[in-house]
Amino acid sequence: MFNTLSRMLHTGLLTEPLPVPNEAIPALETLQKDVLGILGRALCIRHVDAGSCNGCELEIQALTNPYYNLEGAGIKFVASPRHADLLLVTGPVSVNMEEALKRTYDAMPDPKLVIALGDCGACGGVFAKSYASRGSVASVIPVNNTIAGCPPSPAAILGCILQTVRSSAVEA
Amino acid sequence: MSTDMMEPQRTRLPANMPSSRLRVDREQWLRTAEDLRESGARLLTLWGTDDRDRDSGFRIAAAYLLTDSVVVVEHLIKETSAPSYPSIAGLFPAALRMQRAVHDLLGISTDEVDTRNWLRHGGWPETVFPLRRDVDGNRQYPIVSEPYPYVEVEGDGVHEISVGPVHAGTIEPGNFRFSVVGEKVLRLEERLGYTHKGIAKLFENFSQEAGHSLAARVSGDSAVAFSWAYCSALEAITGITCPMRAVALRALALEHERLANHMGDLGGLGNDAGFAFGLTHFSRLKEDLLRANSVAFGARYLLDYVIPGGVAVDLTADASRLLLELYDTLESSVTNMRAIYDNHAGLQDRFREAGRLEQNTAEKLGAIGLIGRASGIACDLRVDHPWSPYNSLAVKMIVQTGGDVAARVQVRFDEVVESLRLCRALLAELPIEAIQTPVSIAAANLLGIGLIEGWRGPVMIALETGPDGGIRRCHAHDPSWQNWPLIDYAILGNIVPDFPLINKSFNLSYSGHDG
Ligand code: SF4
Numbered sequence: 307m308f309n310t311l312s313r314m315l316h317t318g319l320l321t322e323p324l325p326v327p328n329e330a331i332p333a334l335e336t337l338q339k340d341v342l343g344i345l346g347r348a349l350c351i352r353h354v355d356a357g358s359c360n361g362c363e364l365e366i367q368a369l370t371n372p373y374y375n376l377e378g379a380g381i382k383f384v385a386s387p388r389h390a391d392l393l394l395v396t397g398p399v400s401v402n403m404e405e406a407l408k409r410t411y412d413a414m415p416d417p418k419l420v421i422a423l424g425d426c427g428a429c430g431g432v433f434a435k436s437y438a439s440r441g442s443v444a445s446v447i448p449v450n451n452t453i454a455g456c457p458p459s460p461a462a463i464l465g466c467i468l469q470t471v472r473s474s475a476v477e478a
Numbered sequence: 479m480s481t482d483m484m485e486p487q488r489t490r491l492p493a494n495m496p497s498s499r500l501r502v503d504r505e506q507w508l509r510t511a512e513d514l515r516e517s518g519a520r521l522l523t524l525w526g527t528d529d530r531d532r533d534s535g536f537r538i539a540a541a542y543l544l545t546d547s548v549v550v551v552e553h554l555i556k557e558t559s560a561p562s563y564p565s566i567a568g569l570f571p572a573a574l575r576m577q578r579a580v581h582d583l584l585g586i587s588t589d590e591v592d593t594r595n596w597l598r599h600g601g602w603p604e605t606v607f608p609l610r611r612d613v614d615g616n617r618q619y620p621i622v623s624e625p626y627p628y629v630e631v632e633g634d635g636v637h638e639i640s641v642g643p644v645h646a647g648t649i650e651p652g653n654f655r656f657s658v659v660g661e662k663v664l665r666l667e668e669r670l671g672y673t674h675k676g677i678a679k680l681f682e683n684f685s686q687e688a689g690h691s692l693a694a695r696v697s698g699d700s701a702v703a704f705s706w707a708y709c710s711a712l713e714a715i716t717g718i719t720c721p722m723r724a725v726a727l728r729a730l731a732l733e734h735e736r737l738a739n740h741m742g743d744l745g746g747l748g749n750d751a752g753f754a755f756g757l758t759h760f761s762r763l764k765e766d767l768l769r770a771n772s773v774a775f776g777a778r779y780l781l782d783y784v785i786p787g788g789v790a791v792d793l794t795a796d797a798s799r800l801l802l803e804l805y806d807t808l809e810s811s812v813t814n815m816r817a818i819y820d821n822h823a824g825l826q827d828r829f830r831e832a833g834r835l836e837q838n839t840a841e842k843l844g845a846i847g848l849i850g851r852a853s854g855i856a857c858d859l860r861v862d863h864p865w866s867p868y869n870s871l872a873v874k875m876i877v878q879t880g881g882d883v884a885a886r887v888q889v890r891f892d893e894v895v896e897s898l899r900l901c902r903a904l905l906a907e908l909p910i911e912a913i914q915t916p917v918s919i920a921a922a923n924l925l926g927i928g929l930i931e932g933w934r935g936p937v938m939i940a941l942e943t944g945p946d947g948g949i950r951r952c953h954a955h956d957p958s959w960q961n962w963p964l965i966d967y968a969i970l971g972n973i974v975p976d977f978p979l980i981n982k983s984f985n986l987s988y989s990g991h992d993g
Contacts, residue, residue, distance in 0.1 A: 310755060310818055310822075313755075313759065313814060313815075313818065317759070317762075353647075353648050354644055354651075355644075355648075355649070355650050355651050355673070356651075357672070357673045357674075357675055357989075358650070358673070358698070358989065359695040359696065359697060359698040359989045360650055360697060360698045360699050360987060360988070360989045360990075361695070361698025361699070361701065361779055361781060362698070363648050363649065363650065363698075364698065364699060364742075364779065365778075365779075366648045367648050367742070367761075368761070368764075368765060368768070370761070371758075371761035371762055371764070371765045372758055372761065372762050372765075373762065373765050383647070383648065385646030385647070386646070397673065398675060400601075400672065400673050400674055400675055400992075401599075401601030401602070401618075401619075401621060401674075402597075402599040402601050402671055402672045402673070402674055402992075403643065403651060403672050403673065404601075404621055405621060405623065406643050406644050406651065406672070410644055431695075432680075432691060432692050432695055433675045433676075433677075433680065433695075434680075435616065435618065436615050436616055436618075436675070436676045436679065436680060437601075437602050437606070437608045437613075437614075437615055437616070437617055437618065437619065437676055437679070438601065438602075438608070438674050438675050438676030438679075439675050439676060440618070456695075456781060457698065457779060457781075459778065
């Protein structure tokens with residue numbers, strides 16, 4: 307116990323202001339305010355791996371580390387599509403995952419937002435279209451936004467989530 | 479069996495460690511497997527090829543790891559209307575799923591009773607074998623949903639729980655069917671293949687000089703291991719020797735990959751056992767390492783770092799200093815965290831005895847890599863078959879005999895410390911020279927293999943060249959193939975709520991397995 311406490315004290319608080327990939331992305335507090343302003347509560351994200359190489363998953367996981375502290379910004383990952391506002395899809399859509407992806411999408415309440423993450427999700431990446439792959443996420447379900455990169459950095463993912471939530475608010 | 483028993487029919491095989499190929503007939507295919515099993519050889523991988531255009535038959539091949547070398551045993555199946563070969567799964571149980579996969583892709587069968595599809599879930603017709611050369615790999619088919627005949631478990635009070643393919647969390651897809659009484663697991667049956675992307679067929683569209691980028695994406699968390707294995711195979715075929723600086727930098731990148739994954743897992747395991755503090759700290763340490771990767775190698779994840787003939791980015795003197803400082807911080811933090819884990823009664827209570835894989839079960843089933851080492855199987859290519867630069871690093875074999883989650887945690891802790899030692903040694907002796915050498919285009923029909931001990935275990939690429947700098951066939955193998963079936967055993971008698979923890983302690987690749 308003493309060890310644990312002393313480790314906590316020595317490490318201190320690590321959360322950084324939101325890394326800024328471009329000028330359009332404001333600080334963490336603004337992000338939190340935006341999320342609250344738009345949704346009135348936390349943003350709930352459901353992630354589906356539709357056939358990725360697992361590289362993109364690693365960067366999504368990084369979002370919850372103390373530097374990015376996603377949950378601190380009022381964004382959380384949920385276990386059921388029924389609780390989700392936003393679907394984050396990785397990978398090209400493998401034919402073996404097509405049905406599961408469509409079902410997850412259908413199970414989400416309206417209005418639903420979808421982000422296709424990574425070069426694979428955005429355009430099929432190296433896997434493209436084949437007997438085993440449908441290519442981009444957009445060829446299977448409607449997509450609001452895409453994030454390029456292989457894999458995209460946590461900062462880019464965070465920036466895109468924010469932008470997507472914003473523009474959906476403007477449209478609404 | 480040592481390789482000299484096979485001397486007469488054996489030919490040398492280009493590879494990054496002593497390797498040979500042995501061509502056998504149908505009867506010898508099984509007999510060789512028997513001899514190899516007897517001698518304690520391990521099955522590395524098994525794959526098939528459509529060689530009807532060149533040799534009027536299909537070819538089945540298996541790679542085995544011997545104490546002194548690697549041998550690839552090949553059998554040409556001349557019967558092409560209903561091609562088949564004798565199953566080796568009775569000797570090497572891990573071959574069973576590989577053989578089912580070979581059937582799905584090529585339509586070559588065995589004499590096994592279990593003929594269920596493995597990679598084909600109804601996404602393409604049963605009569606289409608996509609890896610055959612006369613099949614158009616780009617053609618799309620509508621999905622015809624096919625129920626999978628899981629093995630039924632009957633008995634008083636037995637019920638079934640099906641989980642997946644989509645899981646609650648940021649992990650890859652797969653299906654787990656538990657047969658339980660109360661909370662106790664009587665049987666677990668896995669169904670994988672959901673992320674099958676047709677990688678083997680795709681390789682045929684890649685040039686020899688670009689194939690490494692697809693190899694790196696077989697399993698993103700093992701990108702360095704796969705791209706290095708690919709480049710090793712190509713360089714062995716073309717007879718190229720990489721500059722020693724590039725070789726050392728590849729090893730540095732591979733050890734960083736091991737460190738990042740081990741630290742991620744150590745955090746995840748703490749979290750799954752109810753100790754979120756562990757996740758917070760290890761995810762932070764992992765992030766520190768990834769940021770250092772950006773500075774040192776030009777990217778957080780090194781999917782495009784190892785290239786034919788060398789590496790893509792040179793390491794600056796400043797980056798090298800930064801890395802040395804980082805290693806010190808990591809080492810003291812990890813040592814500190816280890817003391818916390820070791821002394822935390824709640825954690826140890828969850829780790830000990832959970833998901834035990836006994837050594838003899840692990841031996842029998844062919845466990846490999848980290849999972850094998852946690853069940854007393856001392857096998858690490860960096861130690862047993864050290865390729866350059868590991869031949870001058872004297873890597874320490876890390877082994878634990880417990881076979882439970884606790885043992886898999888300890889192996890990871892010990893390997894982190896050993897990796898840090900290797901990283902320091904590599905930087906201390908880093909030669910000053912070029913980081914790339916040109917790689918010429920190889921002639922057609924040459925086979926070579928590359929084997930790299932990734933963080934999960936031995937990753938293998940078998941590359942056969944095509945004409946005009948193309949690829950005729952490339953088989954990529956992730957050690958998850960051998961280790962997935964072991965979870966079915968490790969979970970027996972445990973309770974369902976412990977599955978996430980046990981599964982995490984294995985942390986196998988779905989994508990690497992599904993291809
Ligand atoms: S975009 Fe890159 S990292 Fe992401 S799934 Fe595709 S290949 Fe993997």
